């Protein structure tokens with residue numbers, strides 16, 4: 441891939457709005473973490489989610505070894521945590537000192553206090569995909585959901601939160617592009 445193609449791809453994918461998570465794992469008493477927006481749900485039966493982890497990250501080495509991980513879906517007021525856990529080269533020891541968290545009951549992975557929701561997972565399969573590994577995770581435990589908290593979103597290289605709801609389409613109008621007949 442040429443640098444131009446990569447930049448173009450980044451620009452395109454940057455228009456795809458996502459939530460923001462911090463994925464975590466605990467290895468030999470050390471909490472590892474990484475900001476990730478590649479998190480998505482995969483299956484309801486069984487409960488499966490996935491996250492893509494760049495093989496060059498420190499988190500990659502740790503999570504491949506433990507095979508278990510936590511996910512904290514960040515709230516709008518947790519932007520500083522997203523920035524921190526995306527900072528390459530930050531110290532591993534003490535990286536959670538300013539970040540309120542609890543240890544997940546099933547995996548010991550750090551779960552951020554104040555997150556919209558959390559979950560704990562065990563890697564059921566992983567495979568190499570270019571410079572990332574895709575980790576498919578079986579959900580072991582779901583944390584509480586804060587229905588009041590606004591989520592932290594990422595769009596066009598910026599952190600955002602939700603805006604007004606899109607008005608619902610009235611069937612038969614020019615707005616109705618769903619193609620679904622009611």
Ligand SMILES: Cc1cc2nc3c(=O)[nH]c(=O)nc-3n(C[C@H](O)[C@H](O)[C@H](O)COP(=O)(O)O)c2cc1C
Nearest residue numbers: 474475476477478492493494497498499526527528
């Ligand atoms: C908004 C945002 C989303 C990110 N999503 C991912 C992701 O899904 N997978 C990934 O491997 N890195 C992702 N990163 C980069 C990692 O957060 C970054 O490389 C981090 O420093 C890795 O931590 P570590 O070196 O301690 O493992 C993202 C960064 C940002 C700012």
